[in-house]
Amino acid sequence: MKTVPQVTAQQAQAAVNLFISDYIGDRFTADQAQLSVTDEVWQVPIILTYPMIGSLGQVGEVLVSTSSVAILSHTPFDEIKRTGLKLYEVNRDAIQNHFS
Numbered sequence: 437m438k439t440v441p442q443v444t445a446q447q448a449q450a451a452v453n454l455f456i457s458d459y460i461g462d463r464f465t466a467d468q469a470q471l472s473v474t475d476e477v478w479q480v481p482i483i484l485t486y487p488m489i490g491s492l493g494q495v496g497e498v499l500v501s502t503s504s505v506a507i508l509s510h511t512p513f514d515e516i517k518r519t520g521l522k523l524y525e526v527n528r529d530a531i532q533n534h535f536s
Contacts, residue, residue, distance in 0.1 A: 441478070441502035445469040448478035448500040455498060455507055456482060460516060464495065477501060477508060484520045489534055492527050495519040 443451075445468065452466035460482075467481040478500040484492045496511030496519065524531065 439475065439502075441471065441475065443478065443500065443502050443505055445471075445478060447505055448480055448502075451500055451505040451507065452480040452482070452498045455510070460513060464516070464520065466498070467491070467494070469500070471502070472499075475502065482511065482516060484523050486531055486534070489527075489531060492523040493519075495523065 448469040449466045456464050456466060463484055463486065464482055465485050467483045469478040469480045472479055480498045480500055481494045482496040482498060484495050486492065496516040498510040499508040500506065501508055
């Protein structure tokens with residue numbers, strides 16, 4: 437029997453954005469939350485993004501409880517930053533050209 441989540445996708449995404457601002461920093465943001473196959477957690481991708489350029493890609497994921505806005509797990513910070521740096525390097529010219 438499936439249960440209806442008490443936390444909406446928007447609430448889960450907002451919780452992840454607060455988490456990102458507290459622990460990771462700018463240029464990273466939460467993408468749209470998706471319910472897990474079991475409906476027990478919201479899976480919220482973390483993406484690297486730049487103004488006027490948009491998303492450069494996913495760098496990690498956060499799992500948020502469907503019964504509260506509790507963060508249950510996340511991709512390790514070092515991995516998020518390492519993946520973000522790789523995406524930046526691949527897109528460096530476009531980023532620098534846009535902001536110069």
